[in-house]
Amino acid sequence: MPERHIVVVGGGISGLSAAYHLTKQAKRESISLRVTLVERENLWGGKIRTVREDGFVVEGGPDTFVTVKPWALELCRELGLWERLLPTNPHARRVFILWRGKLHLLPHGFLTFSPDLKGLFETDLLSWKGKLRVALGILLPKPNWDEDVSVSAFLGYYLGTEMTERVIAPLMAGVYGGDIRQLSARMTLPTLWQIAKLHRNLAWASLVRSLRRKLQRQSSNSQPSSYFMTLKSGLGELVETILASFSEVNLVQGREAFQLRRDSESGRLIVTLDDGSQLAADAVILATPAWSAANLLKPLDANLTDELFSIPHTHAITVSLSFDRSQVSHPLNGSGFLVAPEDQRESLLLACTWTSSKFPPRAPQGKVLLRAFVNKWVEMDDSELVNAIVEALRPLLGIKGEPERSWVFRWENAMPQYTVGHAKKVVRINERLKGLHKVFLAGNYLTGIGIPDCIRSGREAAEKAIRAILRGNSS
Numbered sequence: 001m002p003e004r005h006i007v008v009v010g011g012g013i014s015g016l017s018a019a020y021h022l023t024k025q026a027k028r029e030s031i032s033l034r035v036t037l038v039e040r041e042n043l044w045g046g047k048i049r050t051v052r053e054d055g056f057v058v059e060g061g062p063d064t065f066v067t068v069k070p071w072a073l074e075l076c077r078e079l080g081l082w083e084r085l086l087p088t089n090p091h092a093r094r095v096f097i098l099w100r101g102k103l104h105l106l107p108h109g110f111l112t113f114s115p116d117l118k119g120l121f122e123t124d125l126l127s128w129k130g131k132l133r134v135a136l137g138i139l140l141p142k143p144n145w146d147e148d149v150s151v152s153a154f155l156g157y158y159l160g161t162e163m164t165e166r167v168i169a170p171l172m173a174g175v176y177g178g179d180i181r182q183l184s185a186r187m188t189l190p191t192l193w194q195i196a197k198l199h200r201n202l203a204w205a206s207l208v209r210s211l212r213r214k215l216q217r218q219s220s221n222s223q224p225s226s227y228f229m230t231l232k233s234g235l236g237e238l239v240e241t242i243l244a245s246f247s248e249v250n251l252v253q254g255r256e257a258f259q260l261r262r263d264s265e266s267g268r269l270i271v272t273l274d275d276g277s278q279l280a281a282d283a284v285i286l287a288t289p290a291w292s293a294a295n296l297l298k299p300l301d302a303n304l305t306d307e308l309f310s311i312p313h314t315h316a317i318t319v320s321l322s323f324d325r326s327q328v329s330h331p332l333n334g335s336g337f338l339v340a341p342e343d344q345r346e347s348l349l350l351a352c353t354w355t356s357s358k359f360p361p362r363a364p365q366g367k368v369l370l371r372a373f374v375n376k377w378v379e380m381d382d383s384e385l386v387n388a389i390v391e392a393l394r395p396l397l398g399i400k401g402e403p404e405r406s407w408v409f410r411w412e413n414a415m416p417q418y419t420v421g422h423a424k425k426v427v428r429i430n431e432r433l434k435g436l437h438k439v440f441l442a443g444n445y446l447t448g449i450g451i452p453d454c455i456r457s458g459r460e461a462a463e464k465a466i467r468a469i470l471r472g473n474s475s
């Protein structure tokens, strides 16, 4: 078989995973394959942005990944990063909710949607009426969940308004940066949605889910005990290690792919870069954000472009701050807090991670590292924004003086919103892709927004691309 060429556009974790799995599979199956990875920025990793500075490890984008989805852990194991994994500090797993100006402890199990009754009755986040509503609601018979509904309709039915607005809304905003009145229950809570459809009420469904999780943990000895993991030098270590494994990938950095078309004579795909150079490929994987893939696909399929453009995105800003420990009077005895929607109206805060408590090696001894998520896209310059965030945190954490250092990261159109009906949209996108022959999509806007799902989507796109070129070869 003559040498084949696959171009991957986008050097975030989805594209890196695609390129990694392409080369791995080609080597394993002795396929003669050249891989080119094109990235617009002068940095690899996309949203993964780790800054290391005088003993601080600051994450501008993601700071952890979940371990219940295996794909990030699997990749770490393959890359020899197992010993580099860093679990969350077991003494700082408590999470707080900022509600009506005060930090309230989120009861045990609420973070993973498996609350226990003791925690429910002890919490001061809900009134007695609200608690009773949850206790009775989880026994309500399941309605007909045939069509997708919003998270607020789905969980509101079982848990009532108080629990949904004070607990579920900030938890979901912490992951998706979105509004539970619009987010799809089917796509953002897939396991709960499936079991709620099967079982007679939510109490029974939750019991089945927690038993299933326990069994999974028992059957997998190598499964780490922490629900969240990161790497000792930050998630940038994952990006650096993948890149170091690329002995044969042709890396093109600082070049934007701006057109994708098919050559009518050869049938090959032509990727045009912003310097006018062209890459002829047997298959192309677009591992960019949805709106960028939409632009590239315009000459090939205008309907697919429309579908991709119709996926809404929200922006994200993170502000990391360091203080001397003596400047912060709060014990910081947890991993941070999320802000209830009611309190977001008067504040810029969406959430705040107590990074140096959650992952102690992230800051030098005697220093505190905090990371705030901003709840709107503000036009302030960095120093104004830092001041506003410090003033919002000051009364909550007992902060004296000014931060010693600060880091601001702005991510425009960064968080795809899986709104009600998203699953059907993904089906339509996949149908249209079939008609394109040898063009594949990977990324966070299809079936999972987190790092593990992005790694999986890159791997799946790589497998499909190799199958397609092998099929093309035999025909």
Ligand SMILES: Cc1cc2nc3c(=O)[nH]c(=O)nc-3n(C[C@H](O)[C@H](O)[C@H](O)COP(=O)(O)OP(=O)(O)OC[C@H]3O[C@@H](n4cnc5c(N)ncnc54)[C@H](O)[C@@H]3O)c2cc1C
Pocket (backbone or CB within 6 Å): 009, 010, 011, 012, 013, 014, 015, 038, 039, 040, 041, 044, 045, 046, 047, 048, 060, 061, 062, 063, 064, 065, 066, 255, 256, 257, 258, 287, 288, 289, 292, 316, 317, 318, 411, 414, 415, 442, 443, 444, 449, 450, 451, 452, 454
């Ligand atoms: C602030 C923040 C915090 C987050 N926290 C977490 C977390 O803790 N845990 C978690 O699991 N997930 C988290 N996420 C989500 C997760 O980080 C992202 O979903 C994931 O990193 C996206 O990876 P990706 O490769 O699909 O896309 P991206 O990282 O966006 O990469 C796409 C790449 O494509 C490049 N590109 C785009 N267009 C072109 C073009 N035309 N030509 C060439 N290159 C192009 C871009 O420059 C970019 O580098 C967070 C996201 C944000 C923004």
